[in-house]
Amino acid sequence: MAERFTKSMARNMYLGGSVFFILLFLGLTMDTVRQLPQRDNRENLTEEVAHGKKLWEDNNCIGCHSLLGEGAYFAPELGNVFYRRGGEDSFKIFFKSWMNAQPLGVEGRRAMPQFNLSDEELDALAAFLEYSAKIKTNDWPPNIEG
Amino acid sequence: MKYESQAVSKPYFIFALILFAGQIVFGLILGTQYVIGDFLFPEIPFNVARMVHTNLLIVWLLFGFMGAAYYLIPEEAETELHNPKLAIILFWVFAAAGTLTVLGYLLVPYATLAEITGNDLLPTMGREFLEQPTITKAGIVVVALGFLYNIGMTVLKGRKTVINIVLITGLLGLALMFLFSFYNPENLALDKFFWWFVVHLWVEGVWELIMASILAYVLIKVTGVDREVIEKWLYVIIAMALITGIIGTGHHFFWIGPPEYWLWLGSIFSALEPIPFFMMTLFAFNMVNRRRREHPNRAATLWALGCAVMAFLGAGVWGFLHTLAPVNYFTHGSQITAAHGHMAFYGAYAMIVITIISYAMPAMRGRPNGNSNKAQVVEMWGFWLMTVSMVFITLFLTGAGILQVWLQRIPESGEALSFMVTQDKLALFYWLRLVAGLVFFAGIVAYLSSFFIKGEDPLVEAQARLQES
Numbered sequence: 308m309a310e311r312f313t314k315s316m317a318r319n320m321y322l323g324g325s326v327f328f329i330l331l332f333l334g335l336t337m338d339t340v341r342q343l344p345q346r347d348n349r350e351n352l353t354e355e356v357a358h359g360k361k362l363w364e365d366n367n368c369i370g371c372h373s374l375l376g377e378g379a380y381f382a383p384e385l386g387n388v389f390y391r392r393g394g395e396d397s398f399k400i401f402f403k404s405w406m407n408a409q410p411l412g413v414e415g416r417r418a419m420p421q422f423n424l425s426d427e428e429l430d431a432l433a434a435f436l437e438y439s440a441k442i443k444t445n446d447w448p449p450n451i452e453g
Numbered sequence: 454m455k456y457e458s459q460a461v462s463k464p465y466f467i468f469a470l471i472l473f474a475g476q477i478v479f480g481l482i483l484g485t486q487y488v489i490g491d492f493l494f495p496e497i498p499f500n501v502a503r504m505v506h507t508n509l510l511i512v513w514l515l516f517g518f519m520g521a522a523y524y525l526i527p528e529e530a531e532t533e534l535h536n537p538k539l540a541i542i543l544f545w546v547f548a549a550a551g552t553l554t555v556l557g558y559l560l561v562p563y564a565t566l567a568e569i570t571g572n573d574l575l576p577t578m579g580r581e582f583l584e585q586p587t588i589t590k591a592g593i594v595v596v597a598l599g600f601l602y603n604i605g606m607t608v609l610k611g612r613k614t615v616i617n618i619v620l621i622t623g624l625l626g627l628a629l630m631f632l633f634s635f636y637n638p639e640n641l642a643l644d645k646f647f648w649w650f651v652v653h654l655w656v657e658g659v660w661e662l663i664m665a666s667i668l669a670y671v672l673i674k675v676t677g678v679d680r681e682v683i684e685k686w687l688y689v690i691i692a693m694a695l696i697t698g699i700i701g702t703g704h705h706f707f708w709i710g711p712p713e714y715w716l717w718l719g720s721i722f723s724a725l726e727p728i729p730f731f732m733m734t735l736f737a738f739n740m741v742n743r744r745r746r747e748h749p750n751r752a753a754t755l756w757a758l759g760c761a762v763m764a765f766l767g768a769g770v771w772g773f774l775h776t777l778a779p780v781n782y783f784t785h786g787s788q789i790t791a792a793h794g795h796m797a798f799y800g801a802y803a804m805i806v807i808t809i810i811s812y813a814m815p816a817m818r819g820r821p822n823g824n825s826n827k828a829q830v831v832e833m834w835g836f837w838l839m840t841v842s843m844v845f846i847t848l849f850l851t852g853a854g855i856l857q858v859w860l861q862r863i864p865e866s867g868e869a870l871s872f873m874v875t876q877d878k879l880a881l882f883y884w885l886r887l888v889a890g891l892v893f894f895a896g897i898v899a900y901l902s903s904f905f906i907k908g909e910d911p912l913v914e915a916q917a918r919l920q921e922s
Contacts, residue, residue, distance in 0.1 A: 347640055449862050
């Protein structure tokens with residue numbers, strides 16, 4: 308750095324730069340929030356889906372799985388599990404029997420706890436995963452395996 | 454130590470290191486579960502161990518940041534801390550709340566914990582890194598407010614240096630951004646979007662201000678370089694951190710619902726995010742080369758230099774590797790993310806906290822020139838064991854990630870291997886990572902044991918050697 312670059316110039320760069328980018332970020336945030344209704348599948352956000360999200364959180368599913376690529380990477384991605392496991396035709400049936408069969412008890416295999424959810428709760432969780440699968444994610448994940 | 458009240462940071466540092474050790478133990482449990490899937494099941498399921506691992510990380514870093522602030526703010530402001538007693542009370546409140554939360558994770562099922570802590574009234578739990586019960590989150594806010602009041606008043610009545618102003622700005626931002634953890638809408642896309650306001654704007658925004666100011670403080674102390682020079686660097690580094698990091702948040706908005714323009718904005722700005730870290734490395738080496746004094750605490754200087762280098766590699770290089778949208782499309786949520794996360798957090802934040810501890814702890818224990826040479830040698834063993842093994846952990850996870858992308862992500866649907874089958878194929882990398890984790894554990898044992906090694910003042914020892922020769 309040349310000596311002509313003074314401390315007050317550095318400070319102005321910090322203050323000006325951060326204020327400018329904070330304002331830009333706020334503007335972009337407002338625009339994103341305005342555009343989300345066309346992308347986030349909110350028309351299908353029923354009470355049942357909201358209940359499913361609450362169950363997802365209360366049981367810390369994110370501690371093993373990822374959802375839209377975020378979370379832990381110990382168990383499969385569930386953002387698209389609705390399509391991977393049967394879609395409209397049979398996802399719910401698959402999901403319920405899968406949940407009730409846990410833990411599988413295969414020695415050495417990663418094990419999922421039994422959460423003892425009621426039939427109604429499993430329906431809500433399945434509805435939440437279906438809703439999540441229909442959020443527009445710029446075509447992520449690259450294939451059905453997530 | 455110039456001011457008596459600086460001593461309040463001691464319990465903060467000690468507790469931070471205890472939690473750090475706990476974090477590593479749970480890291481080893483997780484590493485084992487990656488290869489022996491049912492290890493400790495059902496007593497400690499993976500999600501519980503992971504929550505303890507990441508929450509201990511966040512909390513020990515917060516303890517470290519607070520300890521750093523209590524130590525350096527009075528000295529920078531040239532006045533005693535506004536209220537040392539409050540600092541100690543808040544320490545116990547935070548330590549108790551943190552301990553209870555971890556015990557809650559371990560002793561009751563998460564759903565029970567959510568129920569008994571009132572998650573139904575204000576649901577905030579069950580989101581990655583924000584798993585703390587709502588009442589713990591409220592407690593964090595109370596502690597943060599008391600803490601900010603205490604150091605804010607100290608600076609107001611004392612000298613306002615660039616270091617303490619930047620540090621306070623960072624800590625204020627940290628508290629402010631944490632408020633977004635209370636916003637948890639039913640709409641998943643909105644939830645995820647604002648979740649990043651805490652997570653990204655912490656680690657790639659305000660925490661960088663905190664890190665840079667602590668680094669600047671330690672460099673002034675160990676090199677004796679003119680404050681004016683260091684302050685100018687500090688301004689430029691944090692300017693670059695915010696200029697790149699704020700819009701850089703966009704690299705998390707690619708695949709969770711927000712509009713497509715984030716693909717461009719996120720890619721461009723996050724590609725610039727290594728710049729502040731690169732400048733930090735230049736800064737640290739530049740200052741040490743221009744030093745006017747050879748501080749006898751060589752371990753602290755080593756930590757400062759190591760921190761700058763590892764932060765650049767982990768946050769800068771490994772972040773850049775998978776930040777461009779076309780690459781991230783394949784690597785998002787793979788082991789590449791885990792590789793980057795490990796080295797970035799260790800390099801930037803774990804090491805900056807250890808740097809200030811390495812400088813401040815001996816001073817608080819009546820050794821202004823640093824620990825004895827014997828103790829410093831053991832501490833430096835800790836440095837190298839931990840740092841080198843972290844490099845290997847990162848490399849092994851990167852290897853696992855590349856293979857994972859190759860087998861699971863790149864082939865078309867129908868030809869790609871499933872997640873679980875892919876994981877089996879990565880077992881060798883996970884075993885190697887576990888071995889590297891054990892070496893890391895040996896490193897932390899060496900590091901912690903250096904606290905118990907006595908011996909002569911390093912300056913006295915050096916003089917004695919001079920007289921002999």
